[in-house]
Amino acid sequence: MGHSKITSSASADRQLRLDGWGFVGEGFAASSELLAWLTERLGRPQPFGSFDPAGAEAPAPATLPDLGCATSIESLDRLAHARGRGFPDLVRLRSGTVPRLPDAVARPVDDRELEAVLTAGNREGLRIIPWGGGTSVTGGVNPPTDAAPVVTVDLAGFSGLEHLDEVSGLATLGAGTTGPALEAALQAKGWTLGHFPQSWELSTLGGWIATRSAGQESLGMGRIEDLVAGLDLTAPAGRLSLPALPASAAGPDLRQLVLGSEGRFGVITRAALRVRPLADCQRVEAVLVPDWASGVAASRALVQGDVPLQLLRLSDASETQVAMTVGLGRSRFAPLVRGWLKLRGIGDQACLMLLGASGSHRHAETTLEAARTVTRPHGTVWLGAGPGRHWLADRFRHPYLRDGLFDVGFGTETLETAVPWSGVDRLYRTVGEALSQPSGDGEAPTPVLCHLSHPYRDGVSLYFTFFFRCPQDPDLAVARWAEMKRRANDAIQAAGGTLSHHHGIGAWHAPWLPQETGDDGWRVLRQVAKELDPHGILNPHVLLDRTDRLEE
Ligand SMILES: Cc1cc2nc3c(=O)[nH]c(=O)nc-3n(C[C@H](O)[C@H](O)[C@H](O)COP(=O)(O)OP(=O)(O)OC[C@H]3O[C@@H](n4cnc5c(N)ncnc54)[C@H](O)[C@@H]3O)c2cc1C
Structure with a gap:
């Protein structure tokens, strides 16, 4: 069953912000509690300026x-x-x-x-x-x-709905269609794709396919590669027109070669997508577990026990602490809530889980009931639907928070990977340690938050968020970030994780790719690029270029 109605306030008359996320005049302010939490750990920051491009001189373009x-x-x-x-x-x-x-x-x-x-x-x-x-x-x-x-x-x-085959549940859309336009076109006819990356308001179908994107509800809906049934790609040396098929044994699947090709093999122009009828309801429940280890065990039990959840997300103790500090903040109920939780075995190491179910009301209820049964041995305390409702309402506004932190001088960045369940502990520790080193001389250790999401029967994605004081010198700010990024890429590979679960390779991960594909695998990809783009005109700097471009 699909997803219940999702709407966006995105409309044609909103102006895109040039130097930050989203639209001019919109935002998600950093709360005083979050700023106090960061200042306590990192020290007072210096505000980072904002540049007005209107009066600036751009270099003349090439003829x-x-x-x-x-x-x-x-x-x-x-x-x-x-x-x-x-x-x-x-x-x-x-x-x-x-x-x-x-x-x-x-x-x-x-x-x-x-x-x-x-x-x-x-x-x-x-x-x-x-x-x-x-x-x-x-x-x-x-x-x-x-x-x-x-x-x-x-x-x-290349935007908009081109064809809807309601018998097969297949919709063909142009690659330039944004998330809100895509859902609006489908939902008007009672259908949904259910692909909701956090960047949904701005990102496009072609970008999702090119980067092998995962939406927040990939557990129930699948990743973009599960949703693409067919596609068209125009390359400098030819065209691939791959029809929508439910499955095929006609040799290796060329669709899978285009997925994740990041514009290196050609331009995706349209795709036929597996869509579903809109669901009656969507519920997200918040749950606390005593610590990270119980949370990981409960998450694994849920997916390996085939509980048909739509969404599962487990924050580590630090991310939970931030959520609680920001959420409960100075509320006069905070001490009462903490006392009540302590009585239920939930203390400082508590980890917050969000569990989502959708479909008919009855299906959602039965699914969440099954989740209660499976997670009970792991010491869960269920908090109800309130926090989940907030999360759903704000989830596409969270990216604005980064700009608010920037204004006062805190930098923040995220990165993600995936690993088999047996490797979760090692990867969590290794990457956490690599990132938590101070961002520069005289700086405090970097606060690192992590959550687990997009679980599979055999493994899961880990998503890290880290904060640092942003130097006012832009070259120094980028150099410090680049150093953290290099450390994280090395740590991810040392701990057996993939370079990316859903952000892709781009230019910044490309020098590390041969270690993941092996030299022979990398050469195969280079040959494919050469066949489709013999003169190397399309995105030569991404995916298959070993140049370190982190500081450009
Ligand atoms: C705040 C924020 C939150 C994010 N959350 C998520 C998330 O939850 N899940 C997730 O998967 N990603 C996420 N991302 C990453 C990003 O949104 C994804 O990689 C997304 O798929 C990119 O789509 P886009 O249309 O913006 O592509 P672009 O950024 O425009 O392009 C990405 C790459 O694909 C190539 N490309 C784009 N369109 C085509 C096309 N039609 N044909 C061939 N190549 C093409 C580009 O050249 C480029 O190399 C997030 C990013 C931000 C900033």
Whole structure:
């Protein structure tokens, strides 16, 4: 069963923010409790400035040939397509130190126009960067500093519902369709995709496929690769048109080769998706467990016991502490609640779980009842639906919090991986230790929070959030972040985790990829890229480039 109605306030008249998340005038303020928690651990920060691009001079673009479609060389348009949304992107955008802008933004609206751009790219040796929503957190859409003329191809022209096969539950949509537009089109007809990454309001179908994205409800709905039944890809040397099929034994599955190809093998233009009828209800219940080990054991018991949950998320003790500090804050009930929990065996090491179920009211109720039974031996205390309702209401607003912290001078970044259940403890410890080292000389240890989500029968994803004082010098801020990122990538690989469970490889993880694929596997991927893009014009800086670009 699908998902109950999700709406977004995103509309055409909202203006995208250039140097932060989301839309101008919207936000999610950091509470005084969170700021106090961070200041206590890291010391007082220095506010990080904000740069006004309006009066700034952009470097003149390279002279380009006719690209065969609407093309803009307007400075603000180039700046708006210059960076993704990782920490260094925000530093560069906020400080006016973006090292490279695309020379033009091309906007093809159909296959013929897209082919014209790629033909010009082949002929003139251009670098072409496909752009979906620009929410990459791996440097995937950033023009490399050492590249020939760069054209960013905004795929917004490939938007909307093209076909709905209600008998098969298959919907074909353009790759540039954003999350809210996709759900609005489907929900108007009683269907849903149910793919809700936290970046849902801005990211696009093509970006999800290109990066092998996972939505927050992947446990019930599947990851994007489970939802894609067929797709079209236009490459500089040809086109793949892979029909929607329920399953096939006709050799290796080329769809799986396109999933995660990050614009290196071609431009995804449309996809046929497995959609479901909208559900009657969605419930998310909050549960406390005494500590991380019981929480991990309870999570594993739930998925290996086949309890049909839609969502499962377990915060470690630090993340729970922050949630409780922010949530309970100075409430006069806080001591009472803590006392009551202590009586139930829940103390300082408590970990918060969110468990979600959807479908008919009866199905959701039965599922949560089964979850109660399975988790009871692990010492759970059920808190009801209140915290879950808040989480659901705010989940797409959380990314704004990063900008609020930036304003006062705290940097924050997230990274994620996945590992078999037997490796969870080691990875949690190894990556936690690597990240918790001070971010620079004279700095305090870095506070690290973690949650477990996207569980599978054989393993799970771990998602880390860390905080540091952001130096006012943008190069130093990026250099410190880069050092933490290198340490984390090394630690993840040393502990047997994957470089990414859902953010992808982009430019920032690429030097570490050969260790995961093996040299022969990496060479196979290079050969595929060579076949589809012989002149290396599409995203040559991502996925298969070993250059360390963390500090660009
Ligand atoms: C606050 C925040 C929260 C996030 N939460 C999640 C999450 O919960 N789950 C998750 O999976 N990810 C998450 N991400 C990461 C990001 O949103 C995903 O990687 C997303 O899939 C990118 O989609 P996009 O349309 O923005 O792609 P872009 O950022 O525009 O592009 C990403 C990469 O794909 C390529 N590309 C884009 N469109 C196409 C196309 N049509 N054809 C070929 N290549 C293309 C680009 O060149 C680039 O290399 C988050 C990011 C942020 C900033």
